[in-house]
Amino acid sequence: MSEAVEITAEEWKPKNGPWLIALPTICAAFMFVLDETIANVALSHMAGTFSVSREESLWILTFYLVASGVTIPAVDFFCKLFGRKNFFILSIIIFTAASFACGLANSLSMMICARIFQGIGGGGLLPIGQAVLLEAFPKNERGKAMATFGLVVVMAPIIGPVIGGWITDNWDWPWIFFINVPIGILTVFLTKIFLEDPPYARRQKNVKVDYLGLFLLVTWMVSLQVILDKGNNKDWFASPFIFRLSLVFVLAFLLFLISQIKRKNTLIDLSICKDKNFTLGTFVQVIIMGVMLASLAILPQFLQSLMGYTAFLSGLSVMPRGLGALIALGLSGYLSTKIDNRLLAVWGLICIGTGGLMLGFLNLQISPMNIAIPNFIFGLGMGFAMMPLVSLSVITLKNSQMTNASGVQNLLKNIGGAIGTSIVSTIISRMSQVHQAYAIRTLTDTNPIFQTKLAATMGALSQHVDSVTAHYMAQYSIYGELVKQSTLWGFIEAFRIVGLVAFLVIPLVFLLQKIDFSKNSESEA
Numbered sequence: 001m002s003e004a005v006e007i008t009a010e011e012w013k014p015k016n017g018p019w020l021i022a023l024p025t026i027c028a029a030f031m032f033v034l035d036e037t038i039a040n041v042a043l044s045h046m047a048g049t050f051s052v053s054r055e056e057s058l059w060i061l062t063f064y065l066v067a068s069g070v071t072i073p074a075v076d077f078f079c080k081l082f083g084r085k086n087f088f089i090l091s092i093i094i095f096t097a098a099s100f101a102c103g104l105a106n107s108l109s110m111m112i113c114a115r116i117f118q119g120i121g122g123g124g125l126l127p128i129g130q131a132v133l134l135e136a137f138p139k140n141e142r143g144k145a146m147a148t149f150g151l152v153v154v155m156a157p158i159i160g161p162v163i164g165g166w167i168t169d170n171w172d173w174p175w176i177f178f179i180n181v182p183i184g185i186l187t188v189f190l191t192k193i194f195l196e197d198p199p200y201a202r203r204q205k206n207v208k209v210d211y212l213g214l215f216l217l218v219t220w221m222v223s224l225q226v227i228l229d230k231g232n233n234k235d236w237f238a239s240p241f242i243f244r245l246s247l248v249f250v251l252a253f254l255l256f257l258i259s260q261i262k263r264k265n266t267l268i269d270l271s272i273c274k275d276k277n278f279t280l281g282t283f284v285q286v287i288i289m290g291v292m293l294a295s296l297a298i299l300p301q302f303l304q305s306l307m308g309y310t311a312f313l314s315g316l317s318v319m320p321r322g323l324g325a326l327i328a329l330g331l332s333g334y335l336s337t338k339i340d341n342r343l344l345a346v347w348g349l350i351c352i353g354t355g356g357l358m359l360g361f362l363n364l365q366i367s368p369m370n371i372a373i374p375n376f377i378f379g380l381g382m383g384f385a386m387m388p389l390v391s392l393s394v395i396t397l398k399n400s401q402m403t404n405a406s407g408v409q410n411l412l413k414n415i416g417g418a419i420g421t422s423i424v425s426t427i428i429s430r431m432s433q434v435h436q437a438y439a440i441r442t443l444t445d446t447n448p449i450f451q452t453k454l455a456a457t458m459g460a461l462s463q464h465v466d467s468v469t470a471h472y473m474a475q476y477s478i479y480g481e482l483v484k485q486s487t488l489w490g491f492i493e494a495f496r497i498v499g500l501v502a503f504l505v506i507p508l509v510f511l512l513q514k515i516d517f518s519k520n521s522e523s524e525a
Contacts, residue, residue, distance in 0.1 A: 024190035025129030032122040037160030042173040071123025076404035083203035094121030096184025103174035127406035146387040147333030161315035200400035216256035223249035281393025290420025321379035328383025341388035348385025356499025432490030
């Protein structure tokens with residue numbers, strides 16, 4: 001792009017006010033992020049409808065994540081091909097139509113097909129929305145813009161299971177998809193009215209399709225997602241399937257990087273990674289997203305499998321996290337122009353780490369407050385950390401780089417969330433086995449505590465069954481308690497690791513360039 005065009009692009013201002021522009025972007029982002037988690041609690045109902053196993057029904061989630069993951073990094077390319085506003089509207093239409101098709105699905109294959117199109121349509125909503133907001137607001141107000149946008153991104157996955165559980169219990173699972181239809185139609189209407197393309201985001205002529213890059217992107221994204229989804233159940237690299245798929249992933253990923261660096265007219269412009277603030281800020285965001293989604297995934301599992309909570313109640317248990325995020329996002333938006341944004345991010349990481357470590361002291365006799373308080377602190381951390389980091393990571397980039405930067409960031413954050421969830425699931429599984437093996441060694445005839453417990457249990461059971469049956473039932477009961485306690489320790493160690501990781505990345509924040517957001521300047525920092 002010539003220097004003259006670049007200056008014109010940087011000086012461009014939208015006709016509508018920034019908060020009017022924010023309306024369609026926030027609606028679109030809410031739909032997309034909500035659908036990443038809203039279907040989780042309805043999987044068992046879908047499995048029953050389609051007469052498939054729980055494991056088979058997980059493909060409903062996997063294909064959605066893969067399809068959106070493939071689209072996200074290619075958003076900048078498609079915006080050049082169609083024009084950003086046109087591609088945004090097309091994405092919303094595809095997402096809305098696919099949501100309607102999901103609700104009508106009467107077989108697993110039809111549902112998976114609809115979810116693929118839903119992911120393809122949804123993949124562009126978040127990065128385009130983020131880029132549009134960053135461009136619409138002056139630099140000294142981007143903290144408020146990102147706080148508002150972040151509220152949607154943080155709250156949607158938290159309230160998703162609650163909304164999904166309530167709709168499934170009171171209506172039926174198809175309605176978790178049908179509710180997207182009126183929102184999608186409204187979003188298209190708002191987009192047509194309020195959004196416009198700056199000079200650098202309009203449709204470009206003679207844009208060549210990067211078929212090689214697209215093929216390699218699909219290959220490594222699909223491989224990685226399947227590895228992360230199935231790795232723990234198949235014992236990771238001990239499985240020939242996972243091992244071979246890992247080789248495919250590594251080869252495709254390396255070839256993809258080489259193709260994007262060495263060739264012209266590529267899907268992704270990786271030159272933005274030369275910007276230190278962007279690279280470091282994105283890396284810390286990836287870690288935070290991994291920590292957040294990992295804890296969101298395992299806490300409901302703990303409450304349902306060990307505490308006996310229903311899906312709806314386990315969803316409600318994480319709502320204090322949303323309240324904490326709501327408060328923190330409002331404060332961080334206000335404070336972003338008052339103090340060093342790096343300090344806000346550090347304070348957020350401290351809260352995330354503290355909340356994670358507090359969850360690492362759970363037991364099977366805890367009260368709801370023991371769940372609510374750590375989640376509230378965790379939510380405060382999310383609100384204080386994420387949006388300052390987004391602002392810091394893109395403040396040194398040009399407006400014309402925003403769409404590409406948002407696509408790369410959101411792709412990496414999605415991958416971070418998937419990897420984090422997979423890692424903590426493996427930690428729970430492995431550490432539960434370790435603690436179970438250790439505990440079993442203590443169940444001997446020489447252990448007086450075990451013998452006393454066995455005798456007491458047999459005494460209670462012998463009133464209803466013969467002594468031999470009572471003996472076996474007592475052993476089975478004690479073993480069940482042992483497994484429960486071992487699983488508890490697996491969750492405890494996973495939560496503690498989540499907390500420690502948040503503390504470990506704090507030093508990286510201070511390597512970011514200090515930016516003064518109090519000045520209303522559109523020049524590069």
